[in-house]
Amino acid sequence: MKLSGSQILIEALKEEGVGTIFGFPGGTVIDIYDALMDTDIHHVLVRHEQGAVHAADGYARASGKVGVCLVTSGPGATNAVTGIATAYMDSIPLVILTGQVPTHLIGNDAFQEVDIVGISRPCTKHNYLVASTDDLAQTVKEAFHIARSGRPGPVLIDIPKNVSSGTAEYEKLGPVKIKSYNPKYEPNAKQLRKVVDLIKTAQRPMIFAGGGIILSKAAGELSRFARKTKIPVTMSLMGLGGFPGSDPLSLGMIGMHGTYRANMSTGHCDLMIAVGVRFDDRVTGKTDCFAEQAKIVHIDIDPTSIRKNISVAVPVVGDCKTSLKKLNSLIDKADLGDLTGIRQPWLDQVEEWKRAHKLAYVQKKTIKPQYVIERLFDLTAGEAIITTEVGQNQMWAAQYFHYDRPQQFLTSGGLGTMGFGLPAAIGAQTAFPDSLVVDIAGDGSIQMNIQEMATAVQHKLPVKIVILNNGYLGMVRQWQELFYQKRYAATCMDCAPDFVKLAEAYGAKGLRAVKPDEVDSVLKEGLAYNGPVIMDFVVEKEECVYPMVPAGEPITEMLLV
Amino acid sequence: MATGSSEQAVERKRIVDIEKHTITMLVDNKPGVLSRVVGLFSGRGFNIESLCVAPTIDPMVSRITIVTMADPPLMEQIEKQLRKLINVIKLRDLSDTRAVQREMALICVRAQPRDRDEILRIVDIFRCKVVDVGPEYYTIEATGNEEKMTALINLLKPMGIKKIARTGAIALFREPPVK
Numbered sequence: 215m216k217l218s219g220s221q222i223l224i225e226a227l228k229e230e231g232v233g234t235i236f237g238f239p240g241g242t243v244i245d246i247y248d249a250l251m252d253t254d255i256h257h258v259l260v261r262h263e264q265g266a267v268h269a270a271d272g273y274a275r276a277s278g279k280v281g282v283c284l285v286t287s288g289p290g291a292t293n294a295v296t297g298i299a300t301a302y303m304d305s306i307p308l309v310i311l312t313g314q315v316p317t318h319l320i321g322n323d324a325f326q327e328v329d330i331v332g333i334s335r336p337c338t339k340h341n342y343l344v345a346s347t348d349d350l351a352q353t354v355k356e357a358f359h360i361a362r363s364g365r366p367g368p369v370l371i372d373i374p375k376n377v378s379s380g381t382a383e384y385e386k387l388g389p390v391k392i393k394s395y396n397p398k399y400e401p402n403a404k405q406l407r408k409v410v411d412l413i414k415t416a417q418r419p420m421i422f423a424g425g426g427i428i429l430s431k432a433a434g435e436l437s438r439f440a441r442k443t444k445i446p447v448t449m450s451l452m453g454l455g456g457f458p459g460s461d462p463l464s465l466g467m468i469g470m471h472g473t474y475r476a477n478m479s480t481g482h483c484d485l486m487i488a489v490g491v492r493f494d495d496r497v498t499g500k501t502d503c504f505a506e507q508a509k510i511v512h513i514d515i516d517p518t519s520i521r522k523n524i525s526v527a528v529p530v531v532g533d534c535k536t537s538l539k540k541l542n543s544l545i546d547k548a549d550l551g552d553l554t555g556i557r558q559p560w561l562d563q564v565e566e567w568k569r570a571h572k573l574a575y576v577q578k579k580t581i582k583p584q585y586v587i588e589r590l591f592d593l594t595a596g597e598a599i600i601t602t603e604v605g606q607n608q609m610w611a612a613q614y615f616h617y618d619r620p621q622q623f624l625t626s627g628g629l630g631t632m633g634f635g636l637p638a639a640i641g642a643q644t645a646f647p648d649s650l651v652v653d654i655a656g657d658g659s660i661q662m663n664i665q666e667m668a669t670a671v672q673h674k675l676p677v678k679i680v681i682l683n684n685g686y687l688g689m690v691r692q693w694q695e696l697f698y699q700k701r702y703a704a705t706c707m708d709c710a711p712d713f714v715k716l717a718e719a720y721g722a723k724g725l726r727a728v729k730p731d732e733v734d735s736v737l738k739e740g741l742a743y744n745g746p747v748i749m750d751f752v753v754e755k756e757e758c759v760y761p762m763v764p765a766g767e768p769i770t771e772m773l774l775v
Numbered sequence: 776m777a778t779g780s781s782e783q784a785v786e787r788k789r790i791v792d793i794e795k796h797t798i799t800m801l802v803d804n805k806p807g808v809l810s811r812v813v814g815l816f817s818g819r820g821f822n823i824e825s826l827c828v829a830p831t832i833d834p835m836v837s838r839i840t841i842v843t844m845a846d847p848p849l850m851e852q853i854e855k856q857l858r859k860l861i862n863v864i865k866l867r868d869l870s871d872t873r874a875v876q877r878e879m880a881l882i883c884v885r886a887q888p889r890d891r892d893e894i895l896r897i898v899d900i901f902r903c904k905v906v907d908v909g910p911e912y913y914t915i916e917a918t919g920n921e922e923k924m925t926a927l928i929n930l931l932k933p934m935g936i937k938k939i940a941r942t943g944a945i946a947l948f949r950e951p952p953v954k
């Protein structure tokens with residue numbers, strides 16, 4: 215059947231099960247938009263291309279499906295780059311469709327030409343420039359396959375205007391096979407048996423779970439594994455929700471702003487089973503001292519993650535879910551007996567660390583940001599999808615809200631992109647129209663993609679924005695307070711808009727709390743409102759996030775409240 | 776400072792363990808593939824000593840040979856990162872294995888009457904060829920492994936090397952003998 219490139223693209227997208235696209239039009243994608251009008255693919259029109267990518271990203275993180283966005287060439291494509299890099303760092307499956315100038319103009323500095331394949335090469339899992347309409351269907355097929363398999367990631371397809379407007383023969387393609395791309399899902403059985411042996415003899419074991427648990431949908435297997443072996447679990451920022459935060463075996467988050475007990479456990483454990491992590495520097499602190507006494511097992515689907523930052527005793531290359539499943543059956547066979555007695559001293563120690571330094575703050579006359587998150591947790595019964603911006607707000611969201619299920623906490627971990635939260639919330643809300651979706655924001659970050667309020671209003675996406683308004687770029691200010699003699703260079707956000715009026719200007723609802731006793735009523739009213747809301751919580755200006763491990767220090771050397 | 780000295784120790788160890796590695800790989804012969812490989816090296820701070828690319832018998836496939844300096848952990852990363860590229864079909868580190876390795880050079884050397892005989896003797900001993908003869912210069916074509924090339928260049932230097940074009944190394948794994 216002969217179809218236009220745009221029609222082929224749409225057919226190919228439907229083949230992949232795409233129901234929603236986030237995008238923003240322009241000259242080189244006008245044919246694609248024209249063809250989109252005749253389909254039932256839902257298009258969410260954003261207000262900035264960065265928003266389109268973050269929205270597709272939030273959609274992917276919340277749903278586990280591949281997120282798709284469509285932007286025009288030149289500035290449309292460059293605007294998308296921060297979003298792409300954000301998804302790349304966190305291994306989020308996306309397909310980014312960019313328009314390109316017609317093939318005969320490529321290289322001529324044509325109007326709105328940019329070498330987006332060159333620009334995005336280091337921040338995509340793979341990318342394509344489609345040279346001819348004949349190649350389009352195959353390229354789309356490969357792109358989705360690469361984006362969602364192995365260690366997922368964003369794949370960009372650059373489509374010249376004459377490719378989308380040209381015609382070609384289209385027929386449905388079978389599954390793709392790329393000879394040089396064969397992610398290894400099956401772990402090596404011998405390595406897994408070594409892990410079981412280590413578990414048998416370990417006195418002070420711990421599990422360190424990362425984003426890989428969520429990406430491979432391994433949360434169920436992880437819980438079984440931890441409970442069977444009675445091993446406590448810490449999570450990276452990306453791993454939160456991979457193991458229930460309210461489970462007694464949960465140690466909470468590890469790392470720079472991790473809990474006292476998670477970081478102390480890391481310093482004292484004799485076996486660390488790391489699953490789906492990449493030992494980011496925000497996790498390890500000084501690598502020489504990281505889990506110094508431990509034999510480390512590292513399970514990950516990406517061989518490059520293993521022994522990149524940390525040397526390990528037992529490397530296991532494989533899918534997290536497959537590996538944990540196999541480990542669980544090996545453990546069943548090994549019959550470890552009742553471990554309660556053996557584990558008790560270690561679990562008692564962990565409990566002691568927990569009691570010694572709980573996450574805490576002192577409520578004064580002003581609203582403490584931590585209090586807002588605690589109330590949000592209580593009032594939602596922990597049942598919301600939470601997105602975050604970046605900074606202190608993000609860390610308090612990680613510390614004071616407890617995530618019991620995967621795909622519930624959506625945050626820019628690797629890149630730390632301010633402006634992620636609102637568009638990501640829009641994406642998550644699009645995937646789950648009936649769920650409560652809350653963006654925990656800072657007054658600085660929210661201004662980076664505030665234009666997406668219009669998107670939320672237009673598409674009737676009732677996202678709730680909780681601004682922890684401290685009048686500062688708080689996390690940078692915290693570093694200045696602690697390490698730069700309180701010289702607050704360029705971190706005071708004196709001149710912020712009135713967020714309540716701003717919400718109203720966009721046609722959303724705006725609410726504000728300035729005193730602690732107003733927090734509950736604002737949250738209740740805001741969460742109950744059927745539409746997008748900005749809740750502006752004017753909080754303690756110079757509150758710091760604790761515990762804190764200064765950059766490059768051993769993880770056990772925490773600054774505490 | 777304690778940390779300083781331990782860091783220095785680590786640094787010293789790194790320098791000691793650094794070795795030259797010749798990596799050979801088959802890649803898709805498509806636009807942009809070389810950029811991906813080179814971009815990986817520059818983006819991750821890996822080093823490239825030399826690089827050679829050309830299509831193989833299969834026009835869809837090219838062979839890239841890269842010589843790099845790395846300590847063992849870094850070499851492990853380089854290999855893994857390269858394998859991760861979608862367009863890399865096959866990869867092999869030839870440093871520890873039996874491999875044939877060659878470089879080529881075109882050397883334009885000053886050939887004064889008093890040096891001409893000596894140059895021709897060197898050409899003979901090193902099994903090179905004179906490919907261009909001028910009134911004042913010879914252009915010599917030489918192939919060999921890296922040591923041979925260095926030795927040759929050192930011998931010709933005193934006569935005056937006007938210009939030189941060298942390839943990086945290319946290498947192939949030696950096929951095992953037939954049983």
Ligand SMILES: Cc1ncc(C[n+]2csc(CCOP(=O)(O)OP(=O)(O)O)c2C)c(N)n1
Pocket residue numbers: 603604605606607608630631632633655656657658659660682684686687688689690
């Ligand atoms: C796009 C971007 N620019 C700069 C930074 C550096 N940065 C990290 S946290 C932060 C402060 C964020 O301020 P705000 O959103 O008010 O959050 P707070 O820390 O006050 O909660 C900044 C500027 C960043 N992470 N992202």
Ligand SMILES: [Mg+2]
Pocket residue numbers: 656657658682683684685686687688
């Ligand atoms: Mg702030």
